[in-house]
Amino acid sequence: MFRSHAIWLVIGWIGWAILPWYAFPTTYPPLLGALPASGLTAGFGGAPWLLPFGLCLALPVPFVVARSRHVGAALVVAGGGGLAWMVLEGFALGLRGWSHPFLADLFGPIGTGQVGMGWGGAATALALLFFLTLGLAARGAMKGDRFTTGAIGFLVATILLFVFWPVTTVFSQAMLPDDGLSGPAALVARLTARDIWSLGCFNGPTRCGVVWNSMLLGIACGLITTVLGLAFALVATRTAFPFKKMMRLLTVLPIITPPFVIGLAVILLFGRNGTVTLFLTQNFGLTGTRWIYGLPGILLTQALAFTPIAFLMLIGVVQGIAPSMEEAAQTLRAGRWQTFRRVTWPLMRPGLANAFLVGFIESLADFGNPLVMGGGYEVLSTKIFYAVVGAQNDPGRAAALGIVLLALCVAVFMIQRRWVGSGSYTTVGGKGFSGTPAELPKPLKWLVYGTAVPWAAFTFLLYGLILYGGFVENWGRNNAFTLRHYVTAFGLDWGVDGLLWTGRVWNSLFTTLEVAGVAAPITAAMGLITAYLLVRQRFAGQATFEFMTMLSFAIPGTVVGVSYILAFNQPPIEFTGTAAILVVCFVFRNMPVAIRAGVASMSQLDKNLDECALTLGATSTQTIRRVIMPLLRPAIVASLVYAFVRAITSVSAVIFLVSARHDMATSYIVGRVELGEFGLAIAYSSALIVLMGLVILVIQWLVGERRIARPSTGVANARPREVAA
């Protein structure tokens, strides 16, 4: 008998027989007079549909106790059967009885319904799930590895539940009959609408469809952010540039900036009445125009916002390229350029493709920047938002647009996979290394400098201005110094009961930090485990699995927000209005970046390392913990930072999920920006930026750097490279 079998049996029994099955107080007979009804007592007291779970929990007991050979089969039957029943009864019985009329016709009326599951239901579900995976492992799935089967089972189940199910719910709305059209006909009409696909801007007097706008923007943004990110990564790892530390800080700043702020700063600089524009018009006799509104403005702000993500992804890749390969090339008389072109560049391809993919998808899903900078330039994300909340109030149309957006992302995903292909990108093997990374060829070095340095300077200027904006009365009109905005936001007072949090932002700030703090480690852990499964394991349906993990990332936040309300506001799972729904939403929305970072880094680790550990008798968990994890530190930092920061700065998904008790910082800032209270918005944002900066430093300090056996000081401090040359 494995102890894990016994443990999950016990958890299952506790969940079913003792813990309260439902989330809200119910009328079922309570347990022992005081405790709320468990699955057992409710089952015998009017909710007989809970009794089959007892059967499923009882079935494996004799097999486990007797250490039968057939324990695997028993666990599979019990777990699979129990989960199937849970899905069946969960969706058949709603709040007020049968959830579909045809069920009532079939089985007759039923007097009672059920509310969402609570602790008991959750524990039982979890136990049944692991029965299934343990059973499968015992029957030889994944070479009998219990951890791997468990991880796959858990991830598949949660992704089905928290990504696939809500998405299906919202997309089924695209099939809603409309204007006398039947479901399928309405779907076709919505998917082929002229304002989506029109090519009028080429051959007629009308605008182009929103798809073409989004594609153009996404591709341009993906390319720009990848190029800039690569330039920064090369500067940071392959040159002797003196201000690297500062440069890294500057590239990280935009990610920790709440939405709208960059857009505001850009408008206040380049808008028709902006500082730069006024300077040019007054000194050079130009006429101020509104050129910044539209594609140029969106691209500029998106490039500012997403370059750092590309940089974080690429620096791990560039660092991971083993110098020994480059040295080998140079030993074979390849020039610096040839080495770069034939060795370094191809090794960076998976990283570049991933960075482009993320840049493209980020751009497509981005909502804040197109909203502020868009002008007349329509993109899918804003169009979807206003199809839901705008004067049209047409969820069917929003769902159709969401399907189009998703299709775009899938197409790019496919192309990316084709481009990366199946080559080998392994550079970190088990063998010892020495040597320092090859320096860049001269022209490339200057190109990289020429790209990265002005961009860094521009970012620096922008942030100086943002910081300054929080300290003036009314930016652009009255530049007198004031602390008014900070006092309004972060006021503190001493009352009779002690400290009073009188500032207007404390409430949202505390919720935001709590949610982000809980979501970040979960996101990173789940993302990296997924990456491990994708890179290191082979199982049936892996491609589908990979695609599903990317799904929630590709869907715009607005659609995710609405889908979460639709899916999780009624039984079997009901947790709208809680902090937990925010956490879950962030975990599944941000996991793809953790996965991508993990995949990119892990593709570079030679499988020999794992095999070596396994040969020496380590379990797969030990291998992950002792061998892979330490080598994945950059990916861990990237995922933790990204997950934490995105939980603080994302806006479109949370706008539907925030509730009175759980308001988030961004939704507060949006409200201020809408009203033109830029000072308060900027002051709050500046404080958030400082706070997130501190957290990033703490994370980096906690996780530490990856130590590969090569003079890593040569990478970090980039000693002059005469030795290598």
Add this chain to the structure above:
Amino acid sequence: MSLSTRRQALAATAFLALAFGTAGAKAQDLVVYCGVQEEWCQAMMNAFTKETGIKVAMTRKSAGETYAQIKAESANPKGDLWWGGTGDAFLQAAEDNLLAEYKSPKLGELHPWAQRQATDSGYRVVGIYAGGLGFAVNTEILAQKKVKEPACWADLVKPEYKGEIQIANPNSSGTAYAAIATLVQIFGENPAYDYLKQLHGNIAQYTKSGAAPVIAVARGEASIGVIFMHDAVVQTEAGFPVKTIAPCEGTGYEIGSMAIIKGGPNPELAKKFYEFALTVKGQMTADTAHSYQVQSNVATPLSKFAPRLEKIKLIDYDFKKFGATAERKRLLARWDSEIGSLR
């Protein structure tokens, strides 16, 4: 059980516990979705709690967002009351049967337009404030360009305003839809669309949000915005060179509304709030919070900053006709194909 499985179990349990477990928290506070600007939302909730001792959990969202949320939550409503925001969204929610019927004894104290909102909706919605459509102009920029301020709707199509006007996109903003409905009621449908086509040449940008043109005008990014006048007053007060103009042909208006959400958890508390929101005391909170709409209780004194509705030529806006989903869809589709798709 190995170390690994234990960790895995721990992580998985913690995660699911978090996901399901906290669903149990449910306090008996009144849950209000608030659709006006935050300062007023806060002032109103505080005043109510002070008056009744009932605690309020308030969320501020735009009318469209709240409508989408109430609709999504309709199987199991989480909110009790929806207070503030443009009336169209309310009427639509009433049409979708999302709001509860309630006849307040205070209906008689209200302005006729507020009462009509109630009768039009079968007593599911009531008016709490009104605000007229108008123009916000940046006087500095117009002076620089030596161009006269517009006085009428007809002025806006003059060539000197080319590229200077902002109005929201009616597909996304209730404000802009109200403008189209107003023009249709003033000029008749076909002339109104001809006018909008002409106006298109002068438009700098169709913004997403209805309040955005005011901010653009205040900041000098545009010189004329078509907006609700009380929004423009706020910017003037903040020190921007913004002047508010009521169009000479007459203009339409919005009725900020209130409704009890059907099937909400605390209907009795909701009724208490409903009554309080119709009193003079409740409506006086607007002025202190820099919100200058005309309040629906006849006895509520008008703020000295508020645009005087009696000095503005208000049209007899047919909220029932133009608030209906079918008519709205038709007018928006026509705008989309004739104007919105133009380059």
